[in-house]
Amino acid sequence: MATETKFGYTACAKYEALLEDYLDGALELTDAKSAEQHCRDCANCRGALEQAASSVRLLRLAGPSVGPGPAFARTVMARIRAAEQERSSERAGFWQPLVSLGWRFAATATLVLGALVSYDAGWGRHAQRNLATARLTGTSDIFAPDPANPPADRDEVLMMVAETNHGK
Amino acid sequence: MADVPKSMAASAQALPLSLDRKRKKEEDRELVRLSQDGTEAAFEELVRRHQQRVFALVGGILRRPEDVEDVAQQVFLKAYLGIKRFDQRAAFSTWLYKIAVNECWDYLRKKKVRPLVYEADLSEEQVSRLDGIVSADRPPEGPGARAETREVLDRMLAALPEQDRQLLVLKEMEGFSVQELAEILDLNVNTVKVRLFRARGRIMDVYRRRMDSSGKLAGSRSTQRKG
Numbered sequence: 319m320a321t322e323t324k325f326g327y328t329a330c331a332k333y334e335a336l337l338e339d340y341l342d343g344a345l346e347l348t349d350a351k352s353a354e355q356h357c358r359d360c361a362n363c364r365g366a367l368e369q370a371a372s373s374v375r376l377l378r379l380a381g382p383s384v385g386p387g388p389a390f391a392r393t394v395m396a397r398i399r400a401a402e403q404e405r406s407s408e409r410a411g412f413w414q415p416l417v418s419l420g421w422r423f424a425a426t427a428t429l430v431l432g433a434l435v436s437y438d439a440g441w442g443r444h445a446q447r448n449l450a451t452a453r454l455t456g457t458s459d460i461f462a463p464d465p466a467n468p469p470a471d472r473d474e475v476l477m478m479v480a481e482t483n484h485g486k
Numbered sequence: 487m488a489d490v491p492k493s494m495a496a497s498a499q500a501l502p503l504s505l506d507r508k509r510k511k512e513e514d515r516e517l518v519r520l521s522q523d524g525t526e527a528a529f530e531e532l533v534r535r536h537q538q539r540v541f542a543l544v545g546g547i548l549r550r551p552e553d554v555e556d557v558a559q560q561v562f563l564k565a566y567l568g569i570k571r572f573d574q575r576a577a578f579s580t581w582l583y584k585i586a587v588n589e590c591w592d593y594l595r596k597k598k599v600r601p602l603v604y605e606a607d608l609s610e611e612q613v614s615r616l617d618g619i620v621s622a623d624r625p626p627e628g629p630g631a632r633a634e635t636r637e638v639l640d641r642m643l644a645a646l647p648e649q650d651r652q653l654l655v656l657k658e659m660e661g662f663s664v665q666e667l668a669e670i671l672d673l674n675v676n677t678v679k680v681r682l683f684r685a686r687g688r689i690m691d692v693y694r695r696r697m698d699s700s701g702k703l704a705g706s707r708s709t710q711r712k713g
């Protein structure tokens with residue numbers, strides 16, 4: 319079966335890729351021989367191969383397009399640096415209002431945190447006391463600490479418990 | 487600025503063509519790694535190593551010499567910005583050439599043009615000169631003659647479907663291999679071969695029609711196979 323073109327020779331469809339390889343010098347000897355044999359027997363493929371060979375001659379007449387100048391790499395690197403700089407200044411420009419807001423927020427947060435820490439220190443001790451009280455009152459009223467003289471910290475609570483158990 | 491290993495830069499400058507491909511790929515890998523770590527000089531070396539091929543590829547697709555440099559710069563800029571995400575599973579060159587192809591398509595889309603538009607046909611004088619060159623089978627002498635031949639060929643190639651034109655130009659004028667074309671253009675290798683072979687027939691048809699219309703190939707067998 320042959321594919322359709324208006325002018326010239328058209329190779330058998332199943333030989334097209336093989337003939338392209340043949341033209342490219344990319345075939346092993348046995349494949350090259352079988353391509354040659356087919357071209358001897360088939361006028362279409364023979365004509366198409368001749369046609370393709372002239373296309374190589376025709377297209378190679380012009381040679382490759384113009385290459386880069388000697389300064390190309392340096393120009394590229396300069397463009398890259400400029401783009402990077404632009405990106406970082408854009409980033410800074412975009413975040414600037416947020417940054418100053420951020421600083422103000424950080425300052426406020428530090429103050430608040432300071433207040434919280436000092437409050438927490440006092441509250442923590444208080445809470446610990448309550449916890450100890452709850453535990454002790456939960457076990458037995460006998461072990462209830464002297465409300466007038468609550469334990470100052472966990473160690474004191476443990477000491478109290480140990481003493482009362484020991485006494486029992 | 488950190489430096490590229492000296493031996494690498496020196497060998498790349500001294501033997502750009504004789505470096506075997508495998509070694510070159512290994513060196514590319516190392517240069518990519520250094521670039522990913524932020525070594526600018528390593529990226530600059532990659533630019534030097536691949537600029538010629540990127541120009542060929544972009545030039546082959548756009549066929550507008552005045553735009554090639556700008557697009558090629560853009561290709562390397564994109565590569566630089568994306569290099570940290572490049573996982574080195576493919577060769578650097580393949581990755582870079584794909585960026586180049588995409589950049590060309592973007593560019594053409596933005597400009598809303600076909601890669602090449604030639605309204606005017608060839609003059610009789612041009613046809614005659616080309617015929618002389620082809621039948622003598624020798625390259626035109628001097629940069630002026632070469633440029634003119636190129637222009638004539640570009641006009642003939644413009645008559646082909648875009649993909650045919652690209653394949654022929656990249657293969658025969660810019661020296662890309664079938665394997666490379668398949669990778670760059672995301673095509674099956676066999677498809678590239680078949681399309682290339684058919685495109686050869688088409689460009690020769692264009693050539694023969696030009697010659698026929700100017701009477702150069704009167705009585706040639708090109709007309710025997712019509713239909």
Ligand SMILES: [Zn+2]
Pocket residue numbers: 329330333356360361362363364
């Ligand atoms: Zn055949």
